[in-house]
Each structure stands twice: as structure tokens, then as C-alpha cells.
Amino acid sequence: MEIALLFLPLIASITSGFFGKFIGDRSSEIITSFFVSISALLSLILFYQVIVNNYENNVVVASWINSGSLNVNWSIKVDALSSVMLVVVTLVSALVHIYSIGYMSHDPHKPRFMAYLSLFTFAMLTLVTSDNFLQLFFGWEGVGLCSYFLIGFWFKKDSANAAAIKAFVVNRVGDFGLVLGIFLIFHLFGTVNYSEVFQQIPQIIDKDLLFLGIHIEAIDLICILLFIGAMGKSAQIFLHTWLPDAMEGPTPVSALIHAATMVTAGVFLVVRCSPIFEYSPLTLNIITVVGMTTAFFAATVALVQTDIKKIIAYSTCSQLGYMFFAAGVGAYNVAMFHLFTHAFFKALLFLGSGSIIHSFKDEQNINQMGAVYKKLPYTWILMIVGTLALTGFPFLSGFYSKDAIIEFAYLKGNTAGYYAAGVGVFTALLTSIYSWRLIFKTFHGTYNNNKMKIEEIHESPIVMLVPLILLAIGAIFAGFLFKDLFISHESANHFWGDSIKFLKPLNSDHPPLWIILITPTLVLLSIPVAYYLFIKNKELPNQFSQSNRPLYNFLVNKWYFDELYNIVFIQSSKKIGLFFWKTVDIKIIDKFGPDGVSSLIKNLSLRASKFQSGFIYQYAFMILIGLSALLTFLILY
């Protein structure tokens, strides 16, 4: 069953990719959607077995690399953690496959698109089911590759190509950390298999390493390196720049890869390695701070963006920040819970925005929309469900997971924890404001599009709406239904079993009432506020941005990260490259090396040839000089 689950998407991808031309667009769409749906069904069955029977299994498919003491297998590991990921990945993937049939209906390259989607699913599955770091890395790079293909799917768009390369290269920076982490693990433990590594962790707790002249504990270094990898994949601050640009890809891609699955791989990595991270309080604090900062940073940027997809992208970035700081305060299960619920409502929001973009014929600017809620009633309602779930409206899924994060951060009881809880509450408010801004600007107010008439706007076809409805059901109920399973105190031992390690049992105190109530209250209050700001009194935000120009520019330009990186990394690499090539290679090495030597020899031989002048008296003179020199030499010595 595990093997079928894993390889069905691969078979689908190969079929659609290589034989798409022969079997036709429709069949490739049906085959890929069908195969991935079966995978989803199988993972639900597995998930059920894990819940009921604590099912665990590790299927070794084949051996991969055996070099010296390095032995790595291709394997499928099923435990509580991977079963959750399996459900998220295959379920969202299946829905996105089906949705794409409608969304990509005008595209000439459907089989290729479906093949990439299925291939991505396969790569993501190898990532989550790995039992060692190397296969994880294979999946890690595999999803990065598919992401590259899918962002650059519309290969004629220069911006899409640039975004694709940016995504790949920025991810490589993160991978750099991950790979070094893996090397260090292999170096210290002589193996890269999870179980063997995790067993040996307590033995190296006090081991020091000398790194660049600094003494650092081995375990801290491992964790920091692994976390750098996680930051790249999960678009945390400093390595986040690729995610907003990645919105150049088709919208179903954004929903699948850049919201629900691939970007959560970093969170998954941290949770999977909880047996290591638990021993490194330093790294956990770093994770908390990075996560919190990202959550806040991305939310502020989302407030002022005008591209509907970029708003949601920054929102994703921000929510990933929440997951990280949950992991950072040691509440790995809560991080997984938020990952789980987030997959539903964020995929819903992305696919919903796709439906809007589809209706507006590829318009993405929210200032070019408005007042279409009657024209797009289903999309409107579904988007509102998604927004409510995202903002943490009481009893929807985001409510359970996000509030739990803030509570656990508070209960952590250290400075980083309090700080994170405070920032978490404030960010929740920002989240609510930018989300409602999106809804109001898109669906309410006045119709602002001058390219097409409002009469031309039509609701999306049923094949696109059904996945949305299913996701909406998830967004409403996932939190309520699964909260006991994921985050109750018994679950830490019962459901998660060995897949997550808690060095100290989670704090089971009840947080004070005010911290439980503050977030929902703020969220509820923000709805009328947003309504006032973006519908009733639209001048107010404009005035505010006019009077605070520097702040506004700072936010609109995304804290100037792109500009900074462009100068520091891209332009300087190009300049150095040019310098090495034009100056060092050509003007120094060649000039003094081969060309210099050959011209020197030519020169010398030209001079030497002048000795052969043919005049007897010159030769006689030379003989005389030579003779006298020889004599002098003999006499003196």
C-alpha cells in the first residue's frame, strides 16, 4: 500500500509527461487526477490506521549509495508525523489536480502541467516518507526542481523565468546549510539514518567543535545548519524573497506548492528532527525569534500590497512564521496542527483567488476589482470562509491552531516566549486587517476595472468550485475535529508516539483567561475596522500613507530586501566574475603566462639571431672577449 501511495503520482507523471501527446489532454488530466486521488485515499486509510492502531512501518524499496561507511536506502517510513504530511500533501494535491482541469482549460500545454504537478507530489512524498537525511535531501531538491518548473511554466514571460531561477537559487542557499548539517551529522555519527542518529544524540551533548576559531557545541551547530535549510524552503526572513516572486506561476501551483506543501517542508524538517532540536535551547530560541520576526514582517508587507496573490503569499510567509515559533517554543505538535489547518484554508484562499483571477481574465490587482460579490457568489462565500479561518475567527480551524500557538508561547515562560506571544497577538490583528482588506477591495465597494465590463464577469466552472468547497469544509471543521488528536496533552504520547520527542512534557497549565480571549476579540473587532477603512472612509488609509511616506514606501518595497540583495549579491558577483575574466584571466594570467612567455622567447631569439651577423670582425671580437673572460676566470680562481 505504501509503495502504491508513493509511486502512483510518479506513474501518473510519466504517463502524462511522455505520452501526453498520444493520449490527449483530457486523458492526461483524468489519469493524473485519478492516480493522485487514489494516493489521497490510501493516505487517508493510513492516517486512520495510525490514529486507531498506532500503525508504524518502514518499507525499504532499494539501496542507494554505499560508499565506505555511508549506507543509504530508498525507503518509505510511515509514522504519525509522516502520515499527517501524507494526508495534507495528497489531499491538497488531488484537489489541485482537479481544479487545474478547469483553471488551465485555455492553456496549450496541459499534459506537461499535469505531469509537473504529479511529479511534484511524488517528490514531496519521498521527502516526507524518508527514513534518512539523504533521501530527505533528494525530495527536498526534487520539490525545489518541480517548483522551478512550475513557476517558470509560462516560459515566455521573462518575469516568470527570473522568478523561477530566483526560487531555485535562493533555495540553494538554504540547501547549503542543510547539506552542511547532513555532513556534520554524518561526520559525528557515521550514519544519516534518522533512528540511528536520534539514538546517539544524547552522547554528544557536551561535545565542542571549533568553527572559524569559535567554540560551539556540536549539537547547536547541527541544528543551526539544518534550520538554515528550513528557512530557505519555508521562506523565512532573509531567505523569503523568492516566495512572493514565485506567484508568477499558475495559481493552482501557488496553492499546492507555495501554500500547503513544499513551503511547509521546513517546518516538517524541524519537527522531524525534534529529537535533535530538543537538546539545543539556543537554536530553539533562534527559531522562535526568526519565526516571530517573519510573522510580523510578512504581515506588515501584506498590508500594502495590491497584487491579490502577493498578499496571500506574504500571508503564507507570515503563517509559516507562526509554525516556526510554535516549534521554537517546543510545541511541535501545535506547529504540525497549524500546518495541517493552514493547508486547508490557505489552499482555499489561493484557489479562490485563482477563481477571481480567472473571472477577471488574468487581472491580479485588487484596485482593479470590486463590487463583484453578486457576480461570484460562490467564490465570495468560499473566500470569506477562508478568511475567517485564516484570521482565527472563533470555532473555525485557524482559531484552534493559532490561539494554541500563542498560548503555548506564553506558557513557555521565558523572554522569547512572552515576546513571541505578544508579537503573535499583534500579528493576528494585522492578519485580520489585511485579509479583510483583500475581501472588501475585491468583492465590495465600487467596480474599478476599465478593461472589461462587470456584465462579463462569470462564476468559475463547477470543476473549479468543487475542490474549493471540499477545502472550505476542511477549513471550517479541521480545527474542531482534530484538535484533541493533535494538541491535547494525551496526544503528545498517544498519537505522536516516537515521531516527536518532548524532552520535558509540554506545560499543561491553563493560560490566563485574558490571553485566551484577547486574540479572538481583536479579530472580531478588526472586521468592522477594516470595513470602515476600506469601504466607508477610503480616504483615511490614503491620507495615512501620504503623511507617512517613508514608512509606506518601506512597506511597499518589502523592507527593501530585494534591492539590498541585488546590490550585495547579484551585482557584486557579476562584477567580480567580469573582473576575474577580463582582468585576471586575460590581462594577468594570459599576458604574463603563455602569451608573455611566448613573446619573451620570440624577443630573445630575435636578439640572439642578431649575433649571427656574418661579419668576421664581430665574430673575432666575440672570440677575444670570450677568451679574456675565460682567462680572467682561470687566473682569479
Added chain:
Amino acid sequence: MNFPILSSLILLPTIGALFLLFSKDKNSNTAKYVALFTSFINFLISIYLWYLFDPSTSSFQFIEDRIWLEGFVNYKVGIDGISILFIVLTTFITPLCIISVNNTVKVRLRHFLIAILIMESLMIGVFCSLDLVVFYLFFEAGLIPMFLIIGIWGGTRRVYSAFKFFLYTLVGSVLMLVAIISIYWIAGTTDIIQLYELSLDIKYQNLLWLAFFSSFAVKTPMWPFHTWLPDAHVEAPTAGSVLLAAILLKMAGYGFIRFSLGLFPVASELFTPLIYILSLIAILYASLVALMQEDMKKLIAYSSVAHMGFVTLGIFTITQQGIEGSIIQMISHGLVSAALFLCVGVVYDRMHSRLINTYGGIVSVMPKYSILFMLFTLAALGLPGTSGFIGEFLVLMGAFKDNFLVAVIASLGVILGAAYMLWLYRRVVFGNLVNKDLLKIPDLDNSEKFILWSLAIPVLFLGFYPEPLINTIEVSVKDLIEMYNFNLNMYSQEVKK
């Protein structure tokens, strides 16, 4: 020893070449079939050899020993796990080169094929000779056909490039010749197996090591001896570039493993920091330069310098992973760089331009080509699932064991590798099709498809299942490292005394 299988591997292409030389039939197609047939038979023999080869021992196999110059040099050949792979690589690449000449070489095809076949003989000779003088002869003689290939069938600046290539490598090798002669005077033999057993006097090792290094460093090429490579590649015809990148460069890596480590362990240990520094410079420097190239062939040439930087780095880590990684990296680079040069050749034949900005958007006219080119691009940047990954990963792992900082810096090259390869691909293949001349060009024809797929399949296969390679080299590498460490220990004990 009954049948001289190695000698027949060496001689068969030469016999084919002689046949071509004296044949009266001037039809170039016949010549091509003869060459193809010869090299293909040679490939089959080498596969059979690989099959016969016993990977469980590191001692040399299939040894042939004939007196050549009485009391001085014996013609001695034999293989171990390391050499067999390079022989198979050579016999695998050569037929593909011969198929590819279809479109590239318009004049004197027969002579071109003769040059390639002789080249094949000499390169096989390099990888199986067990005597320093024999090795030197093969190693140097390989220059001549390559010199002719660049100088006669090359591009506009072919004469400059051919001379630069020839003289540069010759200067390096002359020192090696001096070293070989002095080894004969010091040790009384040039037989490699005997030399392995008696360790050379410490006081000579450093100088000898440097002499060998000067030859191998030019051939690898290591920074700062690399400037001949971009010129040579740019001017060489496609088949020449392929041979140069896929096999000629590997002779140096092979030489480092076989001679520098094998004969001069103490000196190798002493000079390891030098190699590390030059390798790191090669990786970063060449990657940055590659980023800025406007000529596709030059870009790939510089990327070769970077990839060979990983090879030299891995060899001198003296770890199982590092050396195995280096060998796999060499095999992988042999396949991938050959494929990339062929990819450039494919569009060059159609457009007669190597400049990147001539192209752009060719995915709409050449979809099949684009898929294969993408695959090799990914292999070149070391994506898991391709052979490029296994090599790079093992090298870095080995380096990490030895020196943390070196591994960190070398890993930066992996990021740059992704940048320059993907940027190249994007500018050539993606984007809007602006140049209207591109609209007329056809997609891959059958022979091009055959060549590129024959390279693609092993690249993928070895990415998922490198076992056949690792199995073959494992014992040889292990014993090499043991011998190396044994000699080092002997030396340090002597020093203590």
C-alpha cells in the same frame, strides 16, 4: 595470461585508423562506418573486460609484461578498479563522437576520424599503462591528435588556440619527464607496481611531486593554469571538445590518484593545503567567470574548471568518500560535459553561432532538445537523482571529514553552479523567440537523439543507482588509502627516530 585483451583494446582503434589511411575508397560515409564499427567493437570488448574484472581485489589484473628496451623499460599494462572505469568511459564516448561528426566536420572527414581513433588508442593506453615511461608516451602522444583536431578543424582562432593548448601542456609535461628519468636513477625501475612497494626517499619526494603536479595541474586544469581550456574548447570542433572535456581532462585526475598519492604520499600530505586552496579558487573563480560568459562553449569550459576543482579537492581529502566521489565526479563530468558540448554543437550546426544572445525561446521550435538540455543542465548543477549529485556530494562529504572550512567554501560553488547553469538555460531556451532565423531550425534528428539519450540514460541511472561504479572502485580505493596511510606512518616513525 592468455589473450592480450588490453593490448587489443589499445591497438584496435589504431588498426582501424591504418585501414582508413590506406583505403582507396574516398567515400566519407564508408570511412565513418569503418570508424564507428571499430570503436563500437572496442566498446563491446571493454564492457566484456569490465564483466571479467574482479572488483574484490585491488591488485592489478590482465597484466601484460613484454620487454621493450632491455633493462630499462618494459611494455607493461594492467588495470585495477580505478582504471577500468576510465577505459569504459573512453570507449563509450568515442563512438558517440564519431556519430556526431555527421554535421560538424565538412572537410577531410577521413582524416578527422583517423585522428579520433588514434586518440582513443592513446587514451586507453594512458589508463592502463603500468610503467612510467609507457604512461608518459601515451600521455604526451595524446597531444598530437588533439593539436591537429583543433588546428585543422577548429574555428577562426584555431591556430592560436592549438598552439596555446600544445605548448602549455607540453611545458608542464617536460618536467614530468625529468621526474620520471630521475625516478629511474633513484629507484632503478619505472615499473609502477615495483615502485608502489618500495617507498621513495623522502628528500626527493617533494621535487618529484611538484614535477608531476606541474603536468597534471595544467591538464586538469587547475587555477591558474586553466586559460588554455576555454580557448581550446571554443575553437575545437564539437567532437574535439567532447573528447577534450570528457576524457583528456580525466587523465590528470587519474594521474593524481595513481602517481601523486601512490608514489609520493609524504609529499602529497605536505602539499594538500596547496591543492585545497587551488581547488577552492578554481571552484569559486571559475563559477563566477562562467556566470558572465556570453559564449556558450566558454561558459561550459569554465564550468569544467569548477567541476574539476571538486575532483582535485576530493582526491586530496584521502578519504574513502572523497576519492570515490572524485572518481564518480570525473565519470559523471565525462558524460555531462560531453552532453553539454554536444548540445551546444546541435544548435551551432543550425545557427553557426555560439553566442548566447543569438538564441532565446528555442523551446517552442526544439522541444525535444530542450528536455535533454534541461536534464544535462540539472546534472551539471548536481541535482539529486543525477550522477552529478553523487560525485559532488561524496567529495564534499569527504572534504568535510578532513576540513570543515574547506567544505563550507566548496559548497558555495554549488550555489553558483545553479546560478550560471540555470541562467544559461533560461537565456538559450526560455523567453520569447526574438531571432526570426530560429523559427526555421529543426528539432533533433535521429542521430542527435540517439547520442544525447545514450548519455542521458547513464546520467540518470547512476544518479539513482551508483552501485556499479562504487562496487568497482571500492576495494582499489580502500587499499590505496591504506597504502598511503601506511607509508605516512612509516615516515613519521622514521622522523621520530
